[in-house]
Amino acid sequence: MRFTVVSFPGSNCDHDCVRVVDAVLGEQATLVRHTADDLGRPDVVLLPGGFSYGDYLRCGAIAARAPVMAAVRRFAEGGGPVLGICNGFQVLTECGLLPGALGRNAGLDFVCDDVWLTVEGQATPFTRGVPRERPLRVPVAHHDGCYFADDDTLARLEGEGQVIFRYADAAGRPDPTANPNGSRANIAGICNAAGNVVGMMPHPERCAEPLLGGVDGRLLFDAVRGVLS
Amino acid sequence: MTPTPPYSPEVIRQHGLTPDEYARVEALLGRAPTWPELGVFSVMWSEHCAYKSSRVHLRRLPTKGARVIQGPGENAGVVDAGDGWAVVFKMESHNHPSFIEPYQGAATGVGGILRDVFTMGARPIALLNALRFGRPDHPRTPYLVKGVVGGIGGYGNCVGVPTVGGDASFDACYDGNILVNAFALGVARADRIFLGRAEGVGNPVFYVGSKTGRDGIHGATMASEEFGAGSEAKRPTVQVGDPFTEKLLIEASLEVMGADLLAGVQDMGAAGLTSSSCEMASRAGSGLVLDLDRVPMRETGMTPYELLLSESQERMLMVCKRGREDELLAIVRRWDLDVCEVGRVTDSGRFVCRWHGEVVVDVPVGALVDEAPCYDRPRTEPPPPTPLADADLPPMADAGADLRALLATPTIGSKRWIYRQYDHMVQTGTVIRPGAGDAAVVRLPETPRGVAMSVDCNGRYCALDPYAGAGLAVVESALNVACVGARPVAVTDCLNFASPERPAVMGAFAAAIDGIAAACAALETPVVSGNVSLYNETEGRGIHPTPMIGMVGLMDDAAAAVGSAFPAEGLAVVVLGDAPPALGGSAWLGLHGDALRGLPPRLDPDGARKVVDTLLAAHDAGLVESAHDVSEGGLAVALAECTFAHGVGVAADLSAGEGGLPARLFGEAIGTVVVATADRDALLALAQRRGVTAWFVGPTGGDRVVITVDERRVVDASVADLRAAWEGALPAVVAARAPVSGGGA
Amino acid sequence: MSEAGTSRGGMKGRVTVRLRPGVLDVQGKAIAHALADLGFGETEVRVGKVFEVSLDAADPDAARARLTEMADKLLANPVMESFEIEVE
Amino acid sequence: MSEAGTSRGGMKGRVTVRLRPGVLDVQGKAIAHALADLGFGETEVRVGKVFEVSLDAADPDAARARLTEMADKLLANPVMESFEIEVE
Numbered sequence A: 001m002r003f004t005v006v007s008f009p010g011s012n013c014d015h016d017c018v019r020v021v022d023a024v025l026g027e028q029a030t031l032v033r034h035t036a037d038d039l040g041r042p043d044v045v046l047l048p049g050g051f052s053y054g055d056y057l058r059c060g061a062i063a064a065r066a067p068v069m070a071a072v073r074r075f076a077e078g079g080g081p082v083l084g085i086c087n088g089f090q091v092l093t094e095c096g097l098l099p100g101a102l103g104r105n106a107g108l109d110f111v112c113d114d115v116w117l118t119v120e121g122q123a124t125p126f127t128r129g130v131p132r133e134r135p136l137r138v139p140v141a142h143h144d145g146c147y148f149a150d151d152d153t154l155a156r157l158e159g160e161g162q163v164i165f166r167y168a169d170a171a172g173r174p175d176p177t178a179n180p181n182g183s184r185a186n187i188a189g190i191c192n193a194a195g196n197v198v199g200m201m202p203h204p205e206r207c208a209e210p211l212l213g214g215v216d217g218r219l220l221f222d223a224v225r226g227v228l229s
Numbered sequence B: 001m002t003p004t005p006p007y008s009p010e011v012i013r014q015h016g017l018t019p020d021e022y023a024r025v026e027a028l029l030g031r032a033p034t035w036p037e038l039g040v041f042s043v044m045w046s047e048h049c050a051y052k053s054s055r056v057h058l059r060r061l062p063t064k065g066a067r068v069i070q071g072p073g074e075n076a077g078v079v080d081a082g083d084g085w086a087v088v089f090k091m092e093s094h095n096h097p098s099f100i101e102p103y104q105g106a107a108t109g110v111g112g113i114l115r116d117v118f119t120m121g122a123r124p125i126a127l128l129n130a131l132r133f134g135r136p137d138h139p140r141t142p143y144l145v146k147g148v149v150g151g152i153g154g155y156g157n158c159v160g161v162p163t164v165g166g167d168a169s170f171d172a173c174y175d176g177n178i179l180v181n182a183f184a185l186g187v188a189r190a191d192r193i194f195l196g197r198a199e200g201v202g203n204p205v206f207y208v209g210s211k212t213g214r215d216g217i218h219g220a221t222m223a224s225e226e227f228g229a230g231s232e233a234k235r236p237t238v239q240v241g242d243p244f245t246e247k248l249l250i251e252a253s254l255e256v257m258g259a260d261l262l263a264g265v266q267d268m269g270a271a272g273l274t275s276s277s278c279e280m281a282s283r284a285g286s287g288l289v290l291d292l293d294r295v296p297m298r299e300t301g302m303t304p305y306e307l308l309l310s311e312s313q314e315r316m317l318m319v320c321k322r323g324r325e326d327e328l329l330a331i332v333r334r335w336d337l338d339v340c341e342v343g344r345v346t347d348s349g350r351f352v353c354r355w356h357g358e359v360v361v362d363v364p365v366g367a368l369v370d371e372a373p374c375y376d377r378p379r380t381e382p383p384p385p386t387p388l389a390d391a392d393l394p395p396m397a398d399a400g401a402d403l404r405a406l407l408a409t410p411t412i413g414s415k416r417w418i419y420r421q422y423d424h425m426v427q428t429g430t431v432i433r434p435g436a437g438d439a440a441v442v443r444l445p446e447t448p449r450g451v452a453m454s455v456d457c458n459g460r461y462c463a464l465d466p467y468a469g470a471g472l473a474v475v476e477s478a479l480n481v482a483c484v485g486a487r488p489v490a491v492t493d494c495l496n497f498a499s500p501e502r503p504a505v506m507g508a509f510a511a512a513i514d515g516i517a518a519a520c521a522a523l524e525t526p527v528v529s530g531n532v533s534l535y536n537e538t539e540g541r542g543i544h545p546t547p548m549i550g551m552v553g554l555m556d557d558a559a560a561a562v563g564s565a566f567p568a569e570g571l572a573v574v575v576l577g578d579a580p581p582a583l584g585g586s587a588w589l590g591l592h593g594d595a596l597r598g599l600p601p602r603l604d605p606d607g608a609r610k611v612v613d614t615l616l617a618a619h620d621a622g623l624v625e626s627a628h629d630v631s632e633g634g635l636a637v638a639l640a641e642c643t644f645a646h647g648v649g650v651a652a653d654l655s656a657g658e659g660g661l662p663a664r665l666f667g668e669a670i671g672t673v674v675v676a677t678a679d680r681d682a683l684l685a686l687a688q689r690r691g692v693t694a695w696f697v698g699p700t701g702g703d704r705v706v707i708t709v710d711e712r713r714v715v716d717a718s719v720a721d722l723r724a725a726w727e728g729a730l731p732a733v734v735a736a737r738a739p740v741s742g743g744g745a
Numbered sequence C, D: 001m002s003e004a005g006t007s008r009g010g011m012k013g014r015v016t017v018r019l020r021p022g023v024l025d026v027q028g029k030a031i032a033h034a035l036a037d038l039g040f041g042e043t044e045v046r047v048g049k050v051f052e053v054s055l056d057a058a059d060p061d062a063a064r065a066r067l068t069e070m071a072d073k074l075l076a077n078p079v080m081e082s083f084e085i086e087v088e
């Protein structure tokens, strides 16, 4: 199975994603640069975390306009599974493949910590079969992870089951105190209407090996592998 | 108009040169220096570049060892990590810029230390930082803390190098002079280390990275004739960090090095183009000619003087192998960086700069480097510390209350508020995160091995006894590394002191060097890189001597790394080591008045070595479930800290301890370790075989911290309550609102 | 390519980007708090960005058109932000 | 406490904070680059912040004086930034 990881100048979790794909999952990973017009026939596309273009304008804003995004859009519109992680999520909202926007954390500071996530929707290739009974423990590391969408959009997301992950406490309750960044409705991840494009602020690639203190993130990668094989 | 000689005494003074030094400049040149030459001498002969007050003493540090691939003298130290891998690391100060502009000062400190590491061909995989702030209630402290932490995070997070640990404490002596010491570590193949040498006559020299502006040009220029009244816009400006460009520079540099295109390379750090060029030429015994007008410039009207002295960030000087220029250009341009051929390596032994064809600098490299002043400044022996009489000890009314109060001081309290703002997991290699163990552990890419790192220094001990205090910083950092299960292998340092022109400061400096040397020798941890920061004082008030130590350790199996907190109930808690508890300079003394009294902990390098070896043997035997060294706040604080992460309490009986109650509980026995083990008998037997004192203090379990002495329950507190005090310490300091626009994107 | 404020084609403009009303301005709120702590009494603060752009353009109208396009395409995110153009 | 721009004591002002000339503007640099990539040609961009403040003040002069003080004390960092005040 082929995973393409899209790398923008300033992406810094691109190699972490490659590592999960090849060293942990044992699948094929290809790194594709921002200037590429071709993704190399992938089965799955990952948009990694980091600070594309320094995040100097808005997070993900400049990357969303990079040449490679045309190919990502084609792949997504063709139903291919796309996962945007952290900066990748920001890129997906900036280019309109996902609704809403990500703003400055409510606490104003960068937050790097483990959080708990409830899995709300299993209708995406990255969550199919992922257990909903217990929350997942996954790290976040971002300065601008506060999910915003207007009331109508939010109602639509909730109504259509497009909210995929919510910040929760260890018992799986989406408590406001468990929200690390002030996101509306504790939203940590969403998908598009078709369900094939998923964006999330937490970093599943950072908890896919026991050595790093957790393996819940691996469930997402295993899920997409299961769906495609 | 460019000033011309003769220069007024005032101008010479502004360039940091004494009349004697200036006379030597003229003698070496056989003429008066041109204006740009004066600038070049000014920076090359500065304390920062020439180590003129410290050099004679630094020679006493042990720098050799079986694992050392590169000791001091290059951009960073290099140590063999096994299987053909090397770790490359260094620590550096950015104290003054961080006091002026905390966000950018700290950020550019991180950028600078990263360049020192990747310039050697190593990919940076970890950052640490050691911070010293003034009193928690000083009006400027919250602003400085927020700015510095924001800047470190802002830079490190963006470049994608995890900040995995550090050290932070608060003391009135840093009110007017904070310390921001940044440490970086990278990995490289041991046979692919790059050196800062301008090798190969005729090789082209390339400037790579950001354009040059008037950033950070030293203060001398501010008052010099070059800036007439009203030339506000030309004022030298604060250095601004551009971590995005740094990230590109890392990737481009490593790619260029990987393609074997370079004969030498060096980052432009302090004193920018001047020091990078001269140091490279000096190390190679070559010369350089530069065409300054070709340097990519950010502003209009820049002069040769400014170009030579600018400290614009994110720039490198690369000596390309002749014939490989196009490959270099292609790589660097693909990373969207400015690049320009600015000169050539010569065999003249001279540093020559041209400006539109005209020679404006022509100086023997030796005059700038080898002939730089070197002083053995007058010094006075540090007075021996005086023991505290029992009568001088404050009475201890309530040990439980004291324990809680100590945990609530920001120096001892949790540093979570800090490291939560640092991406400590990027690169997916962090095995022991900040807060989880006594040292950070990061896996060495492509191997099962781990590298452990810790930075430490207790300035109060150093103020009382610089020899012991500096040695104890080595001991503490070595123990921290051993606690997680790694063998300490080498040291980098950052020696922060007040003015070397004061004999007492110089005496302390010399003594600190000897203390470090003694401890490093016993532990077989040579010093492979470091930095000296002098003149840390405001209005004649100096900081405590603060020789920060960064210790690096190695372990074969990163997965075997152990945390500091009790992981489970029913384990046996054993204290390893016989260092006597000391109250001199202790946090407990500080709780009840002036801490700067009495005898600090004793330095026993050989004893420390035995504890390190025993601890590592215990790790190898699988006898260590957790390990935490005793430091500020003593044994009681160490025990309490061990209960927080997993909420597992402890019942400790300290009757076998030494001294009165305060000493037993809060005496700082540097060199002892709290170990939790599942096999108490085996651990005690192992220690005994190795001649190391070990005593069982009690079992883990419950949800309270209970300490008894001679059948008296002196502490009985809930873990949750103590933890709340400990976690609240730093947030309370920064709760005071600070200016918002002090920097940051 | 110098940064030192040389204007190109004579034209200079300014794009001010603001958060839309209804979008929580956490920075503005924090600043209002800080101002209150400093004794400035109760205030309301909204934080925006201003981009000062020097560009080649034939005349102010052309400059305005291009700045509008820049804002639409890059400088503002319509989900959360609105913008305003001024030309010197 | 509403956020939606209700004014207090009638007064509204604006503090524009800019980097001093010569101070590296990393954001401006990246944005100019991005604009060029999007086909907008060569531009120069400097990024500033604008604080729109509603405050109680007797008259425009009083408002201006208070805004100046706010900028001095909090909104601008004199080491790197300069500011400008406008009152409605």
Ligand SMILES: Nc1ncnc2c1ncn2[C@@H]1O[C@H](COP(=O)(O)OP(=O)(O)O)[C@@H](O)[C@H]1O
Binding pocket: B128, B129, B130, B131, B163, B164, B165, B166, B167, B168, B411, B412, B413, B415, B416, B418, B419, B422, B433, B434, B435, B436, B437, B438, B439, B440, B480, B631, B632
């Ligand atoms: N400035 C800092 N940056 C990052 N981590 C820090 C900093 N200061 C402290 N830490 C982390 O917080 C934890 C506790 O530090 P410290 O209180 O110094 O513990 P100890 O006394 O055991 O050395 C350690 O993991 C340390 O790395």
Ligand SMILES: [Mg+2]
Binding pocket: B167, B455, B456
């Ligand atoms: Mg410490």
